[in-house]
Amino acid sequence: xxxxxxxxxxxxxxxxxxxxxxxxxxxxxxxxxxxxxxxxxxxxxxxxxxxxxxxxxxxxxxxxxxxxxxxxxxxxxxxxxxxxxxxxxxxxxxxxxxxxxxxxxxxxxxxxxxxxxxxxxxxxxxxxxxxxxxxxxxxxxxxxxxxxxxxxxxxxxxxxxxxxxxxxxxxxxxxxxxxxxxxxxxxxxxxxxxxxxxxxxxxxxxxxxxxxxxxxxxxxxxxxxxxxxxxxxxxxxxxxxxxxxxxxxxxxxxxxxxxxxxxxxxxxxxxxxxxxxxxxxxxxxxxxxxxxxxxxxxxxxxxxxxxxxxxxxxxxxxxxxxxxxxxxxxxxxxxxxxxxxxxxxxxxxxxxxxxxxxxxxxxxxxxxxxxxxxxxxxxxxxxxxxxxxxxxxxxxxxxxxxxxxxxxxxxxxxxxxxxxxxxxxxxxxxxxxxxxxxxxxxxxxxxxx
Amino acid sequence: xxxxxxxxxxxxxxxxxxxxxxxxxxxxxxxxxxxxxxxxxxxxxxxxxxxxxxxxxxxxxxxxxxxxxxxxxxxxxxxxxxxxxxxxxxxxxxxxxxxxxxxxxxxxxxxxxxxxxxxxxxxxxxxxxxxxxxxxxxxxxxxxxxxxxxxxxxxxxxxxxxxxxxxxxxxxxxxxxxxxxxxxxxxxxxxxxxxxxxxxxxxxxxxxxxxxxxxxxxxxxxxxxxxxxxxxxxxxxxxxxxxxxxxxxxxxxxxxxxxxxxxxxxxxxxxxxxx
Numbered sequence: 001x002x003x004x005x006x007x008x009x010x011x012x013x014x015x016x017x018x019x020x021x022x023x024x025x026x027x028x029x030x031x032x033x034x035x036x037x038x039x040x041x042x043x044x045x046x047x048x049x050x051x052x053x054x055x056x057x058x059x060x061x062x063x064x065x066x067x068x069x070x071x072x073x074x075x076x077x078x079x080x081x082x083x084x085x086x087x088x089x090x091x092x093x094x095x096x097x098x099x100x101x102x103x104x105x106x107x108x109x110x111x112x113x114x115x116x117x118x119x120x121x122x123x124x125x126x127x128x129x130x131x132x133x134x135x136x137x138x139x140x141x142x143x144x145x146x147x148x149x150x151x152x153x154x155x156x157x158x159x160x161x162x163x164x165x166x167x168x169x170x171x172x173x174x175x176x177x178x179x180x181x182x183x184x185x186x187x188x189x190x191x192x193x194x195x196x197x198x199x200x201x202x203x204x205x206x207x208x209x210x211x212x213x214x215x216x217x218x219x220x221x222x223x224x225x226x227x228x229x230x231x232x233x234x235x236x237x238x239x240x241x242x243x244x245x246x247x248x249x250x251x252x253x254x255x256x257x258x259x260x261x262x263x264x265x266x267x268x269x270x271x272x273x274x275x276x277x278x279x280x281x282x283x284x285x286x287x288x289x290x291x292x293x294x295x296x297x298x299x300x301x302x303x304x305x306x307x308x309x310x311x312x313x314x315x316x317x318x319x320x321x322x323x324x325x326x327x328x329x330x331x332x333x334x335x336x337x338x339x340x341x342x343x344x345x346x347x348x349x350x351x352x353x354x355x356x357x358x359x360x361x362x363x364x365x366x367x368x369x370x371x372x373x374x375x376x377x378x379x380x381x382x383x384x385x386x387x388x389x390x391x392x393x394x395x396x397x398x399x400x401x402x403x404x405x406x407x408x409x410x411x412x413x414x415x416x417x418x419x420x421x422x423x424x425x426x427x428x429x430x431x432x433x434x435x436x437x438x439x440x441x442x443x444x445x446x447x448x449x
Numbered sequence: 450x451x452x453x454x455x456x457x458x459x460x461x462x463x464x465x466x467x468x469x470x471x472x473x474x475x476x477x478x479x480x481x482x483x484x485x486x487x488x489x490x491x492x493x494x495x496x497x498x499x500x501x502x503x504x505x506x507x508x509x510x511x512x513x514x515x516x517x518x519x520x521x522x523x524x525x526x527x528x529x530x531x532x533x534x535x536x537x538x539x540x541x542x543x544x545x546x547x548x549x550x551x552x553x554x555x556x557x558x559x560x561x562x563x564x565x566x567x568x569x570x571x572x573x574x575x576x577x578x579x580x581x582x583x584x585x586x587x588x589x590x591x592x593x594x595x596x597x598x599x600x601x602x603x604x605x606x607x608x609x610x611x612x613x614x615x616x617x618x619x620x621x622x623x624x625x626x627x628x629x630x631x632x633x634x635x636x637x638x639x640x641x642x643x644x645x646x647x648x649x650x651x652x653x654x655x656x657x658x659x660x661x662x663x664x665x666x667x668x669x670x671x672x673x674x675x676x677x678x679x680x681x682x683x684x685x686x687x688x689x690x691x692x693x694x695x696x697x698x699x700x701x702x703x704x705x706x707x708x709x710x711x712x713x714x715x716x717x718x719x720x721x722x723x724x
Contacts, residue, residue, distance in 0.1 A: 253645060329645065362645035424607065424643055431643035432719055433607045433696070439716040 116384045116412070133162045134186045138193035144388075147295070149335050149371065150243075150267050153199035154235055156190065160207065161228045168220070175223050176214045183211075195385050198336035198344070198373045206234060238370040242428035243268055246366055250331065250426045251276045253364065258283040258328045261356070264346045265295035266333020268366045270302055273331075277303075277310050284311040286323055290348045291316075292387050292411045317348055320355055330356040332417075334367040338377045341419030341434030343367070347412050350380070353421040362423040369427050369440060380415040387411035453499075457482050472603045472611055472651065472691065476640035481506060483722060516635040516705040521546040524598070524633060524703045532595040535587070538613040539567045540600020542633045547598075551577050587619055591626040596700075601634040604704075605642045606718050608696035608711025610634075611650065614689050620698035629700040636704045639714065641722050644693045 137159045140146045146155050160183065167182055169175045187204060190196065196204075210230050214223050246268055254260065254276045260283055262269050273285060285303055289296030296314065303310045315323055330352060334345045343349065343365050356363045377383065389409055419434035429440055461478035485502060520542055528534065528550040536543050565581065572579040582590055597619055603611040610616065610632050623630040644650050696711035703709075709717065 253649065364645070423645055430641065430719075430722065431606060433643075433712075433715045435608075435712045436715040436719045439720045 116386050128185045129182070130189050131159075131163045131166065131186055133159045134189055138189050141190065142193040142388075144293075147293075148265075148267055149197040149199040150239055150368075152197050153203050153370075154239060156200050157203055157207075157231050157235055160186070161231050164224050164227055167224070174216050175220055176212055176216060179211050180208055183207075199371055202370050202373070203234060207231065239368060242368040242370070243271060245428040246368065246426050247272050247275045249428075249431060250364060250366055251279065251281075253329065253431075254281055254283055256282050259286060259326050260284070261286040261288060261323065261327040261330045261352070261361075262299070263288045263296070263330075263332055263349055263352045264290070264293070265299040266366065268368070269331050269333050270299055272366065273303060273310065274306060277306055284313070286313045286315065286327065288315050288317060288320055288323070288348075288352060293346075293413075295346070317351065320352060324355050324359045324361065327356070327359070327361050330361055330363045332363065332365045334365050334371060335414060336371045336373050337365070337367050337425065337434075337437060338373050338375055339438045340376045341422065341425070341437045342377055343417040343419075343422060343425075343434075344377060344380070344383075344414055345417065347380075347415045350415045350417040350421070353417045357421045363421060364424050364426050364431075365417075365422055365434075366426045369429065372437065372440075377416055380412065384415075385413040387413050454482060454485060457485065472640065472642075475651070476603050477637050479641060480637055480639075481509075513635060513637055516637075517542045517545045519705045520633050520635065520703050521549045523708055524631065525550045527596070527631065529595075533593055535590065535594040535597045535619070536565065536568065537597075537599045537616055537619055538565050540633070542635065543598055543600045544568065544571060546633065547572065547577060548575055551575055584615055584618075588622050591622050591628060594628060596629040596631060597623045598631050598633065601632050601638055601702075602691050603638050603640040603642070604632070604634045604702060604714055605640050605644060605693070606715055607643055608699070608702075608713075608715040609644070610694040610696075610699060610702075611640075611644075611691050612694065614692045617647075617692040617694045617698075620694045624698050630698060632694075632699055632702045634702055634704050636706045639704075639718050639721075641718065647689075647693055650689075650691065650693055 137146070137155055140155070141152065146152055163183065163186060164179070167179060169178055187196075190200075207227075207230075210227060214227065218226070250272045254272075258281075260273065262273075262285065276283070287296045287300050287303070300312055300314050303312050313323070332343070332345060332349055332353065334343045334349075336344045338344065343353075345365075353363045389411075422434045424431045425434055425437065427440070432440065457478075461475070461482070464474055464478065484505075524546045528546075534547070536547075569579045569581045599610075599612055599616050599619070601610050601612050605611060610620075612632070620630045642651065696715070699711045701708050701710060702714050704714075706717065707713075
């Protein structure tokens with residue numbers, strides 16, 4: 001379904017009149033300038049008759065979803081990109097810089113972390129033939145409505161199923177050759193909304209493999225059905241069934257009277273705890289949480305909803321050392337696991353694991369094998385993601401952190417836990433010490449979808 | 450096929466309940482069941498398969514008896530003339546290694562301890578100088594020891610070791626004194642188990658480290674203080690048979706598949722079972 005593209009700002013379309021010459025700017029400054037120009041152009045357009053909202057509204061169910069220019073102004077106003085439009089929408093918390101200061105106001109913090117890239121509002125980057133389901137998903141991603149690597153992977157695969165079903169092979173082409181070129185811009189769109197998770201990367205790689213392997217002589221509809229079936233199988237085998245096995249394995253390590261500590265919210269840890277509780281085990285849980293996302297609150301809600309409720313303690317990260325003496329086991333989730341056994345997970349996890357090691361409390365990381373990545377990560381600095389600034393909004397008790405020329409708010413989303421701080425990784429093939437991750441055949445992608 | 454696996458599992462359960470210390474037994478059963486289920490068998494009918502499995506099982510058992518010799522061959526290179534070796538309790542594979550080293554004209558001194566009076570007697574009979582030391586004197590003698598050599602009940606997936614109680618403290622002291630700690634284990638003792646802590650071992654009896662219920666009433670309390678007497682039985686009841694040694698305390702594990710580091714053991718185990 002073609003969607004008209006609305007912005008393609010050629011470089012230099014807006015000469016930088018009040019800026020220092022482009023040569024003297026750093027890369028980040030130049031990018032920022034470009035963003036601003038783009039935003040300014042969009043703001044102009046918003047007064048013009050509806051650019052593309054008409055084309056999308058019927059197919060995007062959520063009112064928030066259509067990426068109209070208006071939506072874009074809102075999103076930028078909440079600080080997800082540095083644009084001068086912010087002033088119009090009057091948002092308080094943003095990383096915006098005012099025109100007078102220009103690129104100079106980029107503080108040291110972001111200059112260091114500029115390679116992470118800031119999440120952009122999805123609406124403005126609709127380029128080419130993007131399926132509405134993908135556009136909707138992109139917005140959900142960039143809004144953190146769908147968060148957590150399992151949920152994102154399942155949502156992506158489900159959306160791709162719709163895309164594949166709606167796809168027709170053009171004449172003089174074969175499905176196995178052409179479908180991937182059709183999917184590539186969709187993937188690019190999702191990545192623009194929020195950097196791709198390792199799980200999505202693994203699943204998409206597998207999907208590509210399946211597409212290229214599909215038979216040319218099969219009727220198109222059959223080939224599409226077969227692909228959808230394969231996607232369903234992948235979700236079932238690598239995520240849902242894997243989760244059940246992990247629940248059972250990790251559940252065995254929970255005993256009556258245990259105190260389990262967990263950090264933020266992991267879907268699999270939540271399932272393990274609820275499941276162990278349903279089996280009649282009596283244990284208590286300490287949920288440690290941290291700003292900016294405060295995901296632990298959602299976990300706390302689920303755990304206390306059980307009948308009878310699981311005794312829970314909620315604490316923020318600074319309280320961790322004093323709580324650790326009470327803990328028998330630490331259960332953590334993971335975003336991905338690299339080949340050397342280090343765990344890439346929500347920022348703060350490394351701290352929890354290190355303190356647990358210091359108190360010789362066993363640390364178990366729960367992670368399906370499809371989250372394994374073949375690369376080796378040495379720190380959380382080379383690759384990371386920044387939380388949108390709207391998450392650093394003021395709470396009741398604290399002043400809003402408004403960025404000033406010499407103050408930048410920085411919220412990395414992930415960090416890396418070294419393998420030495422982890423006792424065991426719970427996967428669907430068993431409990432495994434982090435040093436032996438690389439010897440699991442499943443982790444090396446030796447099995448089929 | 451499914452029925453067969455079930456029957457095997459039931460058989461293993463029965464064996465487990467009869468044995469006082471089922472950890473190594475469990476490992477053996479598991480290995481056989483894994484062999485039956487995981488490996489492809491090219492038999493035409495079930496009867497054929499059955500005889501084949503039985504034959505392979507017997508063959509393996511026969512081979513396994515030779516493993517000790519193989520391990521001893523591997524480990525003997527580590528024993529130098531005049532080296533002082535600290536060992537623990539009684540282990541056939543340790544004995545085999547020490548005797549083999551002795552045969553090859555290597556004079557070494559072994560210091561078994563605790564329950565190892567049997568070891569000491571056998572070593573003295575073979576002409577190896579040996580002294581028996583107390584459990585509590587391990588830290589004292591560690592300075593004079595060249596390395597520690599122990600047998601094993603089982604080697605677990607983390608690369609750690611399950612052995613007669615006391616091995617863990619020897620490993621800790623050896624680590625503190627920077628002395629190598631070697632374990633000897635036949636590969637059928639490799640066990641798919643991942644203990645997170647000492648209390649996570651299977652078949653622990655609940656009485657270990659449980660404090661006796663104190664009497665709340667005053668009059669009883671005063672009378673019981675006088676009559677407290679701790680017997681040997683009492684002690685052995687509340688004490689564990691085996692303990693778990695963390696992988697980072699172990700230098701090398703000698704087995705019939707080679708001399709492995711603890712990480713190597715865990716990789717071997719993961720590669721074998723986590724298909």
